[in-house]
Amino acid sequence: MENYDAVVKLIVEALQANLTTDKKDIAEEIPVGISNRHIHLSQADLNQLFGEGYQLTKIKELSQPGQYACKEMVTVCGPNGAIEKVRVLGPVRNKTQVEILEGDCYKLGVTTLTKLSGDLQGTRGITIIGSKGSVQTTEGLIVAQRHIHMTTEDAKHFGVYDGQVVSIQINSLRGGIYNNVVIRANDTSALECHIDTEEANAMKVDSLTKIKLIK
């Protein structure tokens, strides 16, 4: 028992590191959605990849109203390599957008910008392969910036506004704080914080983890 004090000290420190939000209001916790790499297609690119007039096949509703995962998958190809089985999300959008992980950049041999979905200015394109053809896009390859979807009502509740940059705190075994999380508030959103699989793995977050918003 000669190490008793040292052990107690270590345990207290570990608890302090993990439980700094012990006093948090449970109502402030936000569910988390974890995104793997995926693609949103324009109808023109969908036609090119899967055939003229092709319609996406919904297989699963996503948490954001109107959004869904599709049966269709594509291959994304860069100068150094390809990533197969990249899931298409529906419905079709005005512009094609490919959302990859930071780690995918090495495999593809590209550098990307960290951008909010829909903000494609300055981004590069990539080659996409479907069952009937391929497309070389001129923009739209991004690593998604982490963000929190919410209604304007939620935004009032949390005291934040659409576009505000906040932080999130995660109290897991590998927990911590992510900065530069953007609030996306409108009247068609469900409350959910979106991070990608690398961000989730780095803090050992799963679909049951709740996060806390920090202003």
Place this chain on the structure above:
Amino acid sequence: MENYDAVVKLIVEALQANLTTDKKDIAEEIPVGISNRHIHLSQADLNQLFGEGYQLTKIKELSQPGQYACKEMVTVCGPNGAIEKVRVLGPVRNKTQVEILEGDCYKLGVTTLTKLSGDLQGTRGITIIGSKGSVQTTEGLIVAQRHIHMTTEDAKHFGVYDGQVVSIQINSLRGGIYNNVVIRANDTSALECHIDTEEANAMKVDSLTKIKLIK
């Protein structure tokens, strides 16, 4: 220019989120080492995998004195899948230890504990395939807990002790704070914070990024 105030507010917030350590003492910054999945082998397992009396082939010195990357690679196999080209690090150790990424667990079909290197109690084994044979280990599969190597002199400088749990702050575009980082102080270490590739990617850290220790 009607959005001028809103734009200024957004920029100020983004800067505040990123630059909260503007006043940091530059001498407090710590270099970062990013680890991909890798394996340390016992001589018995090395013999089984590559042939009796096999000696590792050093190809690159690592930052920690006496540690090196080897030419040899193995395949790691779990119930759901295999990961090829896992780099062997030398020299041989008393016990074989396989350090994978959290994301590898899904591919292999296993769950692991987040552990400090060398602390294998309670961990599970895995199948390892070499050029001359395979080994089914009974323990040693871990996701490495992030840690900071330093000398006891460094520890005095930072006001920390071996085994202490601290946090690290990263000021990148996707920056934030990781909690539960363990100090590993002894007289044969070089000052370096070790995180894995998912942790690096999640905060857009590269080998030039400096991190700040937070107690």
